[in-house]
Amino acid sequence: MSEGLKLCPFCGSDDVELIDGNLRYVTCNNCCGTGPDCHSGYEATEAWNTRAGEKS
Template identity: 50%
Template sequence: MSEGLKPCPFCGATNNHLQLRYIGGEVFFVACNECITEGPARKIQSEAITAWNTRAGEKA
């Protein structure tokens, strides 16, 4: 698992990684290597990690 990433919220896998993609410009997102889930795309790397680590019902 990449440093600072929570397990996948769907399958629980820890084999997750940050990816860079070009969608009208650079965007970052975290992806699960097990169930192929992708987190929300963000323009800033740290924001993509925060979005992945955010869980419904958790206090910030």
């Protein structure tokens, strides 16, 4: 699992990584789930790590 990324919210796998192209997003290499396209790695990580119903 990449540093700072939570487990996949779809399948629970730790085989997740930040993809860094024109847009950045996090993907699960197990189930192919993806987070939203973002403009920075930080935004993509924050979006991936945000879970509905969790309190900070």
